[in-house]
Amino acid sequence: MNNKIYDVVIVGAGAAGLMTAICCRRHGLEVLLLDGQPKIGAKILMSGGTRCNVTNFDVNERDYQSEELRTVRNVLKAFPATQTIKFFRRLGVNLILEPGGKYFPTTHSGKTVLEAFLKEIDRLGVVLQTSCKVDHIEFDGKKFHVRGENFATLSKTVVLCSGGLSYPTTGSDGVGYRLAKHFGHHLIPTTPALTPFGTSDQDWKDLSGVTLPARLTLHVDGKKHIAYEDSFLFTHFGYSGPCVLDISRHWIRLKDKHDVKLTANFLPDFDEQLLRSSLDQFVKDHPKKLTKSFLVEKLPERFIETFLKKIDLDDTIGVSQLKKENRERLISGLLSCPLPVTGVIGYKKAEVTAGGVDFKEVDAKTLESKLQRGLFFAGEILDVDGRIGGFNFQWAWASGYVVAQAIIK
Numbered sequence: 001m002n003n004k005i006y007d008v009v010i011v012g013a014g015a016a017g018l019m020t021a022i023c024c025r026r027h028g029l030e031v032l033l034l035d036g037q038p039k040i041g042a043k044i045l046m047s048g049g050t051r052c053n054v055t056n057f058d059v060n061e062r063d064y065q066s067e068e069l070r071t072v073r074n075v076l077k078a079f080p081a082t083q084t085i086k087f088f089r090r091l092g093v094n095l096i097l098e099p100g101g102k103y104f105p106t107t108h109s110g111k112t113v114l115e116a117f118l119k120e121i122d123r124l125g126v127v128l129q130t131s132c133k134v135d136h137i138e139f140d141g142k143k144f145h146v147r148g149e150n151f152a153t154l155s156k157t158v159v160l161c162s163g164g165l166s167y168p169t170t171g172s173d174g175v176g177y178r179l180a181k182h183f184g185h186h187l188i189p190t191t192p193a194l195t196p197f198g199t200s201d202q203d204w205k206d207l208s209g210v211t212l213p214a215r216l217t218l219h220v221d222g223k224k225h226i227a228y229e230d231s232f233l234f235t236h237f238g239y240s241g242p243c244v245l246d247i248s249r250h251w252i253r254l255k256d257k258h259d260v261k262l263t264a265n266f267l268p269d270f271d272e273q274l275l276r277s278s279l280d281q282f283v284k285d286h287p288k289k290l291t292k293s294f295l296v297e298k299l300p301e302r303f304i305e306t307f308l309k310k311i312d313l314d315d316t317i318g319v320s321q322l323k324k325e326n327r328e329r330l331i332s333g334l335l336s337c338p339l340p341v342t343g344v345i346g347y348k349k350a351e352v353t354a355g356g357v358d359f360k361e362v363d364a365k366t367l368e369s370k371l372q373r374g375l376f377f378a379g380e381i382l383d384v385d386g387r388i389g390g391f392n393f394q395w396a397w398a399s400g401y402v403v404a405q406a407i408i409k
Contacts, residue, residue, distance in 0.1 A: 006032045009146050009155035011134045013040040015393055016379025017161035018117045019400030025124040027408045033126055036133030041114040042170035052110030053390040055084045057101035063391045066384040067188055068359035079398035091116040102390050137179055157407050159376040164353025176381040183372040186358045188383040192350035193249035196240035198342045203306050207234035210303050215268040216243045218250050219261045226250050229268050246387045249354045262339045275331055287320040294319055352392050356383040366406035376403045
């Protein structure tokens with residue numbers, strides 16, 4: 001065992017762990033950063049299609065799901081997105097704002113972000129040890145004993161930043177949950193979040209690669225529960241795209257207890273009244289055109305062919321020949337089309353884990369354990385998950401900062 005007693009040992013060198021380490025070390029604390037993988041930062045490199053969506057222009061607690069949104073709000077206010085932008089600028093990473101509020105590095109590469117972190121922890125003298133998987137932590141009344149295979153170390157404080165269960169190939173194996181439970185902590189049940197859907201409907205799967213805007217609505221026991229609007233993608237296994245990923249955690253967490261159904265509005269800029277008047281005007285202006293001609297300006301052609309088949313409408317029928325029942329099927333199908341779901345792709349493709357360490361057992365201002373003084377939590381390990389668009393990284397930066405300030409004080 002190394003007899004040196006660190007001020008802080010951080011378990012997990014992901015986004016939250018790196019942030020915590022830098023903030024602590026900038027105030028002169030002796031920091032040891034441990035990670036079980038031989039190389040760190042896999043999620044930083046792969047996020048946002050490898051472009052790394054660092055944060056969002058407009059962030060508040062309503063962008064997240066948690067049993068304790070008040071605590072989430074406290075943490076986000078302590079380190080808002082404006083502070084994130086300044087933090088990265090100090091690291092030499094300039095960010096660019098894209099439509100929809102997403103911030104990316106101007107290089108459009110997660111590698112830029114990871115390299116900046118690595119350069120800063122090296123400059124500051126943070127001790128980083130990789131291939132060091134922590135499997136046991138004990139507190140002897142004065143200090144923590146942190147152990148793993150072939151290593152052991154001592155520390156005044158410990159921060160668990162080991163993530164959840166999403167993308168296990170990156171090293172997320174739930175070890176932090178086991179360590180938290182050892183100190184008496186309880187978990188809000190965990191499930192995948194931000195994950196694609198699977199379907200057995202071959203017609204929809206045959207549209208693999210087709211993308212279009214959509215508003216997805218989840219119906220629970222016959223009532224509208226929640227809706228998300230964004231880009232929608234058909235895949236060889238089912239459905240993906242931002243609106244699918246955002247709604248997935250709700251489907252997963254409700255499906256076993258309720259009757260859940262998913263519908264899509266494939267013309268999210270239209271409500272029923274506007275679509276009816278648009279169709280009426282098209283019939284008036286182009287009485288001899290086919291029904292599918294009405295859709296061509298609004299939807300991808302490959303989609304139109306499949307869609308008309310799904311609603312049992314002859315694609316050779318003229319728009320002025322549509323009977324009332326056909327018109328109703330067309331309008332209903334466009335604005336509220338049932339999408340059969342067989343399940344989700346799960347943790348292996350989930351961008352984040354829903355659930356985690358219960359906030360009721362954590363100090364709302366410092367994220368310190370109420371059950372073990374000197375034990376802190378940051379990042380995905382806690383019961384919070386954000387929607388797509390840089391929100392989960394913003395939580396990582398903000399929670400890491402809050403924990404560091406508490407340790408410094």
